[in-house]
Amino acid sequence: MKLRHLRRGTQALGIFLGLLGITGIGMTHIIFPGLHCYACPLSVTICPIGLLQNLVIAGTAPFYLLGVLAVYGIFLGRGWCGWFCPFGTVNDLLSWRKVRYRKALSPLKFLVLLGTVVAAWRLADTWFCKLCPAASLTASLPYFAMGLTEPTTPFFIHMGTLAATVLGMIVVARFWCRYLCPMGAILALFNRASFFGLRLNSQKCTGCNVCQKACPMGIAPHLEGNSTNCIKCGECVSSCPQRALSLGFSLPGARGYAPLRFPWSHSRVN
Amino acid sequence: MRYFFFALACVIVGVAQEINQIDLVPAQPENLGSWAQVAQPLRLYPTLSKSVRYEGPSLATNLFGEISLGDAQYVIMLGVSAQNEVALWVDFDGNLRLTSAEKLQPTRISGGLAWSFTLLARPKDGNPYEYPLSVLWPEGRGYVFLLGGCPLSGSFQGHKIALVDGDLNGVFGTKGDFLGVDVDGDGKIYADPDGHEYFGLSEAFTLGAKSFKVREISPDGRKISVEETSYVPPKVPLIPGSPAPDFSFRDFVSGQELSLKSFRGKVVLLDFWATWCPPCMASLPGLRQLYSQFHAQGFEIVGVSLDESADDLRQVLADQGISWPVAFEGKRWDNSLAALYRVYQIPTAYLLDRNGVIRYRDLEGEDLAKAVAELINEPAQTASSGASGLPELSAKAEPILEITVPKETGLRPGEESSLSLRITNASPYLAEEIRFSVQGLPAGIVSKTPDIFDLPAFGERTLSLTFWAQKLEPKDFPIPIKVRVEYHYCIAEACFQMVQEAETTLVFGASKASGFVLPWWVLILLAMGVLGTWLIWGRGLSAFSVFIFALALITLGFGVYLGQARQAQRIAAVLCTSCVGIEEPHPSQAELSSELRLAFAALPKASHLVLFYTPWCRACPYAKNLVTEIAQINPKISVEMVDADSERGRAEKAGVVVNGKAVVPAILIEETGKVLFGTNDLATRLLSALKEIP
Numbered sequence: 001m002k003l004r005h006l007r008r009g010t011q012a013l014g015i016f017l018g019l020l021g022i023t024g025i026g027m028t029h030i031i032f033p034g035l036h037c038y039a040c041p042l043s044v045t046i047c048p049i050g051l052l053q054n055l056v057i058a059g060t061a062p063f064y065l066l067g068v069l070a071v072y073g074i075f076l077g078r079g080w081c082g083w084f085c086p087f088g089t090v091n092d093l094l095s096w097r098k099v100r101y102r103k104a105l106s107p108l109k110f111l112v113l114l115g116t117v118v119a120a121w122r123l124a125d126t127w128f129c130k131l132c133p134a135a136s137l138t139a140s141l142p143y144f145a146m147g148l149t150e151p152t153t154p155f156f157i158h159m160g161t162l163a164a165t166v167l168g169m170i171v172v173a174r175f176w177c178r179y180l181c182p183m184g185a186i187l188a189l190f191n192r193a194s195f196f197g198l199r200l201n202s203q204k205c206t207g208c209n210v211c212q213k214a215c216p217m218g219i220a221p222h223l224e225g226n227s228t229n230c231i232k233c234g235e236c237v238s239s240c241p242q243r244a245l246s247l248g249f250s251l252p253g254a255r256g257y258a259p260l261r262f263p264w265s266h267s268r269v270n
Numbered sequence: 271m272r273y274f275f276f277a278l279a280c281v282i283v284g285v286a287q288e289i290n291q292i293d294l295v296p297a298q299p300e301n302l303g304s305w306a307q308v309a310q311p312l313r314l315y316p317t318l319s320k321s322v323r324y325e326g327p328s329l330a331t332n333l334f335g336e337i338s339l340g341d342a343q344y345v346i347m348l349g350v351s352a353q354n355e356v357a358l359w360v361d362f363d364g365n366l367r368l369t370s371a372e373k374l375q376p377t378r379i380s381g382g383l384a385w386s387f388t389l390l391a392r393p394k395d396g397n398p399y400e401y402p403l404s405v406l407w408p409e410g411r412g413y414v415f416l417l418g419g420c421p422l423s424g425s426f427q428g429h430k431i432a433l434v435d436g437d438l439n440g441v442f443g444t445k446g447d448f449l450g451v452d453v454d455g456d457g458k459i460y461a462d463p464d465g466h467e468y469f470g471l472s473e474a475f476t477l478g479a480k481s482f483k484v485r486e487i488s489p490d491g492r493k494i495s496v497e498e499t500s501y502v503p504p505k506v507p508l509i510p511g512s513p514a515p516d517f518s519f520r521d522f523v524s525g526q527e528l529s530l531k532s533f534r535g536k537v538v539l540l541d542f543w544a545t546w547c548p549p550c551m552a553s554l555p556g557l558r559q560l561y562s563q564f565h566a567q568g569f570e571i572v573g574v575s576l577d578e579s580a581d582d583l584r585q586v587l588a589d590q591g592i593s594w595p596v597a598f599e600g601k602r603w604d605n606s607l608a609a610l611y612r613v614y615q616i617p618t619a620y621l622l623d624r625n626g627v628i629r630y631r632d633l634e635g636e637d638l639a640k641a642v643a644e645l646i647n648e649p650a651q652t653a654s655s656g657a658s659g660l661p662e663l664s665a666k667a668e669p670i671l672e673i674t675v676p677k678e679t680g681l682r683p684g685e686e687s688s689l690s691l692r693i694t695n696a697s698p699y700l701a702e703e704i705r706f707s708v709q710g711l712p713a714g715i716v717s718k719t720p721d722i723f724d725l726p727a728f729g730e731r732t733l734s735l736t737f738w739a740q741k742l743e744p745k746d747f748p749i750p751i752k753v754r755v756e757y758h759y760c761i762a763e764a765c766f767q768m769v770q771e772a773e774t775t776l777v778f779g780a781s782k783a784s785g786f787v788l789p790w791w792v793l794i795l796l797a798m799g800v801l802g803t804w805l806i807w808g809r810g811l812s813a814f815s816v817f818i819f820a821l822a823l824i825t826l827g828f829g830v831y832l833g834q835a836r837q838a839q840r841i842a843a844v845l846c847t848s849c850v851g852i853e854e855p856h857p858s859q860a861e862l863s864s865e866l867r868l869a870f871a872a873l874p875k876a877s878h879l880v881l882f883y884t885p886w887c888r889a890c891p892y893a894k895n896l897v898t899e900i901a902q903i904n905p906k907i908s909v910e911m912v913d914a915d916s917e918r919g920r921a922e923k924a925g926v927v928v929n930g931k932a933v934v935p936a937i938l939i940e941e942t943g944k945v946l947f948g949t950n951d952l953a954t955r956l957l958s959a960l961k962e963i964p
Binding site: 021026027028029031038039041043045046047050051054055059060061062063064065066067068070071073074150152189190192193194195251252253254 | 723731789790792793796800803804807808809810811812813814815818819821822823824825826827828829830832834835836837838839841842843931950
């Protein structure tokens, strides 16, 4: 339980940092390590996906963006999704149905990322932003409330994507993070190599699958911990009756298991 | 004795060549024509490389610019006080100190402010002379227009002759300077760039049966000498009252052979256009209506298309339902008819009467309809009245891009080599459809040029051209090549096609190019590193992760070095309402219905609109075009464009900044202080907001 309290604290920090604009400090040079619309009236940090599209349109080689994302990725990997991302927090709060992860849908978020880049390149427009549910929540709705925009087609499209995503989250826990988030796709690339991760004591693990039932992403943490779909939230750690799982900072090569070495097999190493 | 023969030889050569010396004196541009004043944009900067001291009360904004007239350099400063008073400081004495004595008050002109003053030009190896200049500031912009040219005039063999410093550099005889010669002796010089009395300094002009060209010009322009040269036929006049040069062409759609002469007896509109020219496309519906109204009474349109793609043209002709003949050569500006009519900008249109005489030029809309009706009702074979319709050309076609290429680029057989090319738009206009080609490449070397793109005002972009050769010997090198850059740009309704070339050399071996090359290898290593983490396991992964972390920090460092952190912040600090899908995106061309046009035209109150935009905003071009169009419809409405990014203070004051974020496009109506955001129903909202002005 303690781990979850700590996590709620960092998630609250994520939301707080996302709303720092209330202090009037204005936009900074910092890239946000999560999905958070920079059009939000209170945002002071840059949405990496929005920036990525703009850089593709401008034809800039994105050194700064990719460097920052790689630093974030090596530091926490998808831990940002589980511990920080405000939109991940919205997903978290609606995580009631922790159904099994559908492996067949795993490439979808990478396709969303690819589609976002290709659309920006070929159509020279930020198409992902026009559909992004995080933008619906943190930009369209606030601006509508402030009277800066009127209920037009783009507004209704945003409300539609938001409603569909919320419905998805209710039916499937962490629906957005599991299958669609392009930011999650970028961080997933670094997940295995990041310094923050799950550790498994395979001597203690009995393979009871309790952790799998607790996992909001619907994976089996004792077999697929630190895989592209693990958000390192630590729900499995608290649930394990044998205390075989632990979460923390460690060297990625010394975590006791390497599930991605053989992604097709679920055999444990050690 | 030797000296005597030498002197005699000189005299004989001099007489044989008939060197004629002409003395020129300063002339009033008004007495010559609008062509005698040349306009050139001059960019202003917040600071200059040299330190300039300003001595005076503090200003809200100040921008500096530099004017070079020969060896003399003058700093100007545009200052706006907190009370919004604008003034110009000119460092007349060149001591880099701007004092109150050097402050000039503006005169208001339509759309901006103007200052006139005289500077001393110091051409190298020449006498200093007075150079009158005007500075025009389109209010709110980061640049001014310099207006001048120091026209000088004189007389040669009874014909008026004028010399203009076309590049405004204070030295006569340099590239861009030109002559106006009254070759037809009517007392008036037609020296617009497409006029028949305009001559570049290397161009010969013909008086009677003899042709002359410039031999020498003194740097101060006061003396020029001309010499006789082989006969060149005079340029055909294209002014109202002169017969239109005949030509024949094959109609693009029917394939029928036609000539301009075959339309004699009809009123003909000769229209030079292209599908890539937005103002030309905008005029098509009006032309179609005019054609259907007057065709039966003897009105004909002959279109000359400067397109390259026959498919594009066919598509537009079909979509727009155009039934008049169109001449097409597929050579863009190398079109022979455009050369015959000296067309250097489009749209250009000549209206000919029933006798094939040019009567009007570049008329549009109602003026065109009125003129067509007038000429239709005019019986054939009457003497032309020589109606005056000579256009007032606003600007001259000039290259607007600066192309920087390394002096040489290394090339090794079997290896790809790349040349980094920096393109800077030095003008306030959008350079459209920039395309590249490489000239002078021998067989065996393949080049790959960048894709076609647009470059916004004052924009900059670095591109790479790649070369590859399978087999080449060191003896084949060096290979001089030319990078050809082709593009067009529009100033209001006039569009210009430009071709610029940059020279470089391919040398054998590795490139010695000194320019900053983007560290692509870092990105490639980073990507390979990330892929590597999927293959490596065990303790090796720890070391690998540390390696990637270091690479990530290097990448980030390069990004910061390249100014990308600032770029990211600028992108994010702007809320472009259509970019994030809060609003519907609009086409960049604003289209106003005729009811709205009438309503805007009927607005009785004067008003000043301030449009806040940013370079990153994709909905802003629509708003810009809309307000510009409204200002054209109703002269009582003035428009000012403000970059909300660089003029943050003004944007904040106007209430365009919400929680530190500039919301663009936003239009401030100064009289009421009301701000309109976004682009949805913008024209209607703007109309009702303008009606609220008390």
